[in-house]
Amino acid sequence: MKKLVAISTILVLIYILFASAVFSKTVAPPLPVLSSEAAIVMEATTGQVLYEKNARSQMYPASVTKIATAIYAIESGNLNDVVTVSKKARNTEGTRVYLEEGEQVTLEKLLLGLLVNSGNDAGVAVAEHISGSVESFASDVNLYLKDVIGLQDTNFENPHGLFDPQHVTTAQDLAVLTRYATKNEEFMNMFGTKELPWNGEAWDTTLYTHHKLLREKPYDGVTGGKNGFVPEAGVTLVTTAGRENLDLIVVTLKSESEAEAYNDTVQLLDFGFDNFETSSIPTNSGFFAGELEYITPREIIYTHQAGEQVEIDVTEDGKLRITDQKGTLLSSYQFPVISDSAKNRSSIQKDSGSFLEQVFSNSLYLLVIGGSIVSLVYYRSRKKR
Template identity: 55%
Template structure:
C-alpha cells in the first residue's frame, strides 16, 4: 500500500487557471464549490447577504426529509391554499403525503407545499423558520436568516452564496434529496390537479448541460434571478450558486461559464481509506476517504508537516491545500526491529577522549593476569 501511495504522489498533477481563463460573470454574487472536498474554486461576493427567493426550498426540503416521516399525511390549511406565487394547487383539508409535498416543493417550486410542510412540523411559518435557521446553522451557515419556508420576499429573509452552497452540499449527501433534486419530470396527482411536473431548471431539461445532476431556480423582484446547480464529470462534483441575476439569461450564462471553468481547470483527487502515509518515526493510515481539489496538468509534491497534516504543493512551491488529519491514526512506531540511537557529536568526542585511557587499563589488567599465572606455575600451584 505504501508503494502504491508513493506512485500516486509522483503522478498527481495540478494546474492553476490563468487569469484570462477566470470567467467574468454578471450576477451580483456567485460561488463554485467542489462537492466532495468542500474547497471553493471561485467566488464573487460570496459572503454578502442576498435575497435567495425559492432557493430557500433546498433548506426546507432537506430539513423535512431528515426530520419527518415521508409517509405521514399532511393536512393542507387555508393559509397554504392562499399563499402567493407558484403552487401545486393544494386544497384546504386535503391530505397529502409528506414525500409528495417535498417533491412539489423542489420540482415545481410550490409555495403552498412549503407552507403545508412548515405548519406540519412547527404550526406556523414563523416557528418553522426559527427551527430552520437553527438547523442550517449546525451545517455551518453564517449569513442566513430565513423568515419563511419558501423564499417569498421579506426584508430579513437573507442568506449568502456561500451558505447556500454549504446547505446544498450537505443536502446532496442524502439519497432521497438527490433523487428529488435531480428529477426532470414527475406525474402529479392531488385532489384537484392531475398533471406532469417538469423541473424549472433549464440546464436539466430545455438546454441540457453535460453532467448536470440537479438544480433549483428562484425569482422575486427584489432578489433577481437565483440559481443553484449541481453537476458531475469523471468523479469531480461541482455546486454552482448564482444570486442577483439581472435576467434569466445572465443567471444561466454565468452558471454555464462557471461550470466550464471548474471542469476544465480542476479535478477532485481521492486519497482512499486505508492508504498508508510514511513518516520518519512511523506512519499514518487514513481511516476514511479524503478528497482534495487540484488544478490539472502540473506536478504536485506532498509531505507531512510537524503537526501531522498532509500538505500539497504545486510546481511553484506554493501550498495548494493542507488536508486536516483529525481522522488519521497517530504515528505507529515500529518495534519489531530495534535500532540503537546514533550517538550525538558530543558523545562521540567523549568516546574519543575516554578510549585511550580505557584501552591502557584493559591491557595492564591482561598483563597482570598473565604474569600471575606464570608465577603460580613456577611455584607448582
C-alpha cells in the same frame, strides 16, 4: 560508436523529460467573467471552493430557500405522513401547485411540488405539518442550519423564499447547504426530477422542472437544480452536476435575467470540469515526519487543478498537508498519536528507505552524466578524424 551516441541521446532526452515533469508549473486557467452579483463553484466530494465572487455577501435567496425546507422536512418528518392543507397554505401567494383547503396530500408529494414546481403553498403546508406554524418552522430551520450544517450567515423567515428583509443567505452558505443535502438519496431523487404527474383536487396536470439545464437546455452531467426569483433578489440559481470523478455545485445570486443566470452557471460548470480534477491518497499509504512513519487509515480525497503537481507532506505534529504550487492548502488530515514502539519501527524503516532513495537518485545522476560524457568524447573523436 553510433550505438553509444544513440544511447547517450536517449539518456539526455529522458533527463530533459524528467526535469520538465518535476519543475514545470501549471498555468492558472482564466477566470470566468460573470454578470451575477455573487457566485461560487464548489466540488461536492471535498468541499473545495474552485471559484467565488462575493460569496460571503448576504443576499436574498428567493425560491432556492426551498432546498433548506426540503432537506429539513426529509430529516425531521416521515415522507408517508398525510398532511391536511390549511386555509393559510391555500392562500399563499406566488408560484403554486394549487392546493385546496382541507386537501390531504403526503409529505413526499408536497416536497416534490415544492422542488419541481416551486409551490409556495406546498412550502407552507410542509412548515405547518413539521413545526405547527411558519414562524416555528423558520426558527427550527435556522437552528438546524446553524447547529447541524454549520451555516453562519443565513436567516430564513419562511419556507418558500418570498421577500422578507430579514430573509438572507450567502452563495457560500447555499453551496454548503446543497452539499449537505445532496448526500441524502431521497432529496437527490426529488432535486433531479424532470417531470411529475400531478393529480390534485384543483389541478390535474404534469409538472416540469423549472430548472432549464435539467430539461429545456440539457447540460451534460447536470443532476439537479433549483431556481428562484423575486424582484428584490433577482434571479437565483443552484445547480449540481457530475462527470467522472468531479462533482460540482454552482450557485449564482442576483442576476438581472434568466439568460444571465444560466449563462453564468454554464460558464462556471465549464470552468470546473475543464480545469480541475479530484485525486486521492489510498488507504494505508505511509508518510515520514522526522523519525516517525504515519499510515493513512482511510482514503484522503482532494481537488486540484488538472495536471498540477501537488505537494504532500506531514508536519512534526502529525498533520498531513496537501498544497498546490502556490502553497494554497487543498486538504489536510490530522494523524492520531503514534506509540513509542511504532516510533522505533518507523525510524528503522525510514533509514532503509532513505538509503534506497539515495542509491536510486545517485544512479540516475551518474547515468545521465555518463551518457553526456560519452557523447562528448565521441563528438571530439569524430572531429579529430
